[in-house]
Amino acid sequence: MSHTHPGWNWILLPLTGLILLTGCDASFQPIDDDAGLFSVYGYLTLSGGPHFLRVKDLDTPLTPDSTRVLDATVTLKNLSTGRTETLTDSIVLFEGIYTHNFRADQDVQPATRYRITITQGDGKTRATATMPEETEVDIEPNGAVGCVQNVFVNFQNVSRKRLLQMSVGIPWRGPLNWVRVSDFYSGDDGALIGQFNPASIVRRVVSERVLGTVGFQPEKFCSLLDRNRIYVAYTRFGPDWPADSVRADPTRSAVKNGLGTFGGLDRDTLVKSITPSP
Incomplete structure (x- = not known):
């Protein structure tokens, strides 16, 4: 891609x-x-x-x-x-x-x-x-996620935070708008896990005035997007x-x-x- x-x-x-x-x-x-x-x-x-x-x-x-x-x-x-x-x-x-x-x-x-x-x-x-190495990565949960649902990005064969960067992109008014995600923690097997929910990303991109059109309700923030997708870009x-x-x-x-x-x-x-x- x-x-x-x-x-x-x-x-x-x-x-x-x-x-x-x-x-x-x-x-x-x-x-x-x-x-x-x-x-x-x-x-x-x-x-x-x-x-x-x-x-x-x-x-x-x-x-x-x-x-x-x-x-x-x-x-x-x-x-x-x-x-x-x-x-x-x-x-x-x-x-x-x-x-x-x-x-x-x-x-x-x-x-x-x-x-x-x-x-x-x-x-x-x-x-x-x-x-x-080729990065082993998967996203949980499987299938589509809700706007306030936590998303976990599991980097199975990465253990050092310094060697990993991740950003989440949302389609807002045409281009993708990217937000850096730095919230990583180590899983039981030592792999790195990145965590976010879509509503928190929308809040960092969309103005307060526009968020007010859906009553500042996080579960409705994603209805403001151009399409029902989010993008996770990583660099290892x-x-x-x-x-x-x-x-x-x-x-x-x-x-x-x-x-x-x-x-x-x-x-x-x-x-x-x-x-x-x-």
Whole structure:
């Protein structure tokens, strides 16, 4: 199912972070002399390719002339099978600066490690990402749910809250409106369980004035929606996904001889029907 995931700006931000932080200042210099050769930002997903990984030469000032060409070879290797793919450069012009987004087309496998290598002469920048397992998830109760009925999303093979995000989308006045759900608790088997009820999501999206048209009765909130469905989008990150502190401070990244963020994830959207309001 094709969809746009909520809350993904924080993942995409690093891809343009160096440009946004430095603007078009031709005097821009690397963060420090030991930063390395290249920065790499991007992720691999089990949802299918292609995948785009942004690479920048850390010794190159951010000017149109200097960023037009990136003199490097970028490869992606499956560390289990040894398959190595040389990535194709896809150049994007962003506010007068050329950005280099390298495209990977190989099938990404669950629970597998991948290494990106950026080579320039005798120098190399490397980063490794471990893909998560395929996520085992189900929603209870079965069948349609009432507007004030609790919904439980069971992530059977996920145990670390840091490696999971979930949002609920409701169809309201055309587009889906997404609300992040952070209410997770551990089940008896150690799996993570997310909990919400549709009325609580509607309350966070729809104005008080509109809620008043159904008498502020939560069991009738879902009658305001464009259709009787809710959508649950989740993202499960790989076990070595960088911590928030790394994304805030790229000098703390695990990229060898470079900077940035490189990781693996699994994501999907589930659909649940809502029983018509009384």
